[in-house]
Amino acid sequence: MTEPTAVTVLHLAGSSTSDFYADVSRLYAADCLEATAGERYEFHVAYVTPDGRWRFPADLSAAAIDAAEPTDLPGAVARIAALAPDVMVPQMFCVAGMTHYRALFDLLGVPYLGNTPDVMAVGADKARASAVVGARGVRVPASQVVRPGDAVTLDLPVVVKPVDADNSLGVTLVRDAADLPAAVEAACAHAVGARRALVETYVELGREVRCGVVDVDGELVALPLEEYAVDATTKPIRDEADKLRRAEDGELGLVAKDAEHAWIVADDDPVVARVQEAALRCYDALGCRHYGLFDFRVDPDGEPYFLEAGLYCSYARTSVVAVMAGAAGIDLDRLFALAVDDALTSPPASPAARPRPQE
Template sequence: MSIFHILHLVGSAENEFYCDLSRLYGKECVEATANPSHYRFSIAYVTPDRLWRFPTSLSREDINAATPLSLSQAIQWITEQNIDLVLPQMFCLPGMTQYRALFDLLKIPYLGNKAELMALTAHKAKAKAIVRATGVKVPYGELLRNSDTPNLRPPVVIKPANADNSLGITLVRTMDEYQAGLEKAFQYADEVLVEEYIELGREVRCGTIVKDGELISLPLEEYAVNQENNPIRNYEDKLKRDDTGELTYAAKDKKKAWIVDIKDPATRRVQE
């Protein structure tokens, strides 16, 4: 059996937060899927200065020990490695778009969606408009730039249009809270989405894969929310720093997140 050579694309061209986020997911993926009889792993690590490194692991020590390379040097290294597949694990906007498109140019296949689709889904207002056009119910909202005045009255949810992991999100219940919520969101993006607040229900997510041209929905994951203390999921509900300063998960226990029973009516409703 031939060994499949996979390049893990990790890091961020934007900032250290997204570097840490990517490294968190990438490190766990490498450890969870390691199988030398089937896969050979290489790692490409991009830093905010747009330099590339090819460390032997995703430990800080190995990343720092790796030689920084320019884009042209990195392309030369990659094209000499006989890569079978790239596994993108960058979460900044350039990482989800431009760096995927690079591998289209190099004609190296990668797992996941193409750059143009990622650009749409990364922008909340654009993604919302597309799903609304297909008949999916979405909350009423408006897209604002810094000089715009919102028209919606509280309660509203304010969020940056293209930030991830609940960065900059605020539930505004009174007019007195409005300006602070806008200022917080504009710290993360040039455009902000203001939406009517929908009373709390259940929060679930569902991954989907394509196998032999067929869409296959994965089991639902549900997150703990409650009207009194946790009406929306904030950044603190998803990520935190440990005692050493490393980024880690805040919801990796069964009290905060769990897999939904496949017999639960929500499973069929979401998957359909």
């Protein structure tokens, strides 16, 4: 009997825009490589650095990346063509990585896990994502997109955030109008594209939760909720310090991964059904594929309000979608295999043929 051929998997990591996003990518992707390794897969790594160069290291250690010969885009395309991967796992978290670099693999005809570049672009723009899911009937806070100097017309308090940055960078809760200009400037300083800030009506606590949705053999499954430590007085919103931290050696680490900061909500909690129903609507409205992750603010009456979408999964053991799936009885190996198998049999349609998210 012929032994089955291993699936050649290329993990695309790093960032073309910043060392910070490169470090985030390496943190998650390295764990994915370790956690999902098995006889079925032959893993390879492509790593992009903020100067736009590509490397193909043996692993994601700093030493291996430094030792790998850098190459330009034509050289990288040649390497990828020679490797002929069966599937790519996108591990880049910068906007360019979530969009342009995924689109490159569409052009190369290499299937990949997760959402397509057009869906990622909508999800990365918090104002657009809010408009799309709001049109599908999901509750969203009243909001306004502003630039420095624009008048804010919403009643206070409001939350000011960059339109297109993650990890709570540049997020401020504003209760005094005198603080608005500085908050808008801080948000715009972290904007990835144009200097724009999203100002949203503050949803009183309540609770703050996330809900993942995954495709299990063609059936959408809303996963158990993860709740985050917030307090109406001492911690009304989550900020950058609640998510990532650098150790003394400079390595990036995760904060919101222990019982003090985050926990799985019991299935019989009254909020679960409401949030899961809203998450399924978000997934459908945005046109997601394989997985989606959605943040909600729950008001004192138990009504969930959509905050933002996180349309990526690193398949690391600490990845939120993986943790939620584990709580639902879907272990990481199966979660990864479900997406790999679907990507191999149903690759994304060409960009011109894809339906656009409904706005």
